[in-house]
Amino acid sequence: MRKNNKKELKKDFKNHMVESLELPKDLVYRAAIVTVMGNRELLLENYKGILEYEKEYIRIQAKSCRILVRGKNLNISYYTNEEMKITGIIQSIEYE
Structure with missing residues (x-):
């Protein structure tokens, strides 16, 4: 797996978790x-x-x-x- 693909998957997972748990974006992403x-x-x-x-x-x-x-x-x-x-x-x- 390419490094960029891993990075994108990690970013997508984090975005999904933030949306699913309804966490405040300013706190999670600073x-x-x-x-x-x-x-x-x-x-x-x-x-x-x-x-x-x-x-x-x-x-x-x-x-x-x-x-x-x-x-x-x-x-x-x-x-x-x-x-x-x-x-x-x-x-x-x-x-x-």
């Missing part, structure tokens, strides 16, 4: 959860680290992607190992 309140506040959960931090943009590493928040006067109000709150004028959110 997917990033982005909650935006208007254009002034963003709450990000399940991130790995802060890559760049400027007033015009903040680049964050999530498990499966990078998240780029662009805007004006951006500020990280607080962060923990699990979540962070970004305030300022949020103009865009990009997934890289």
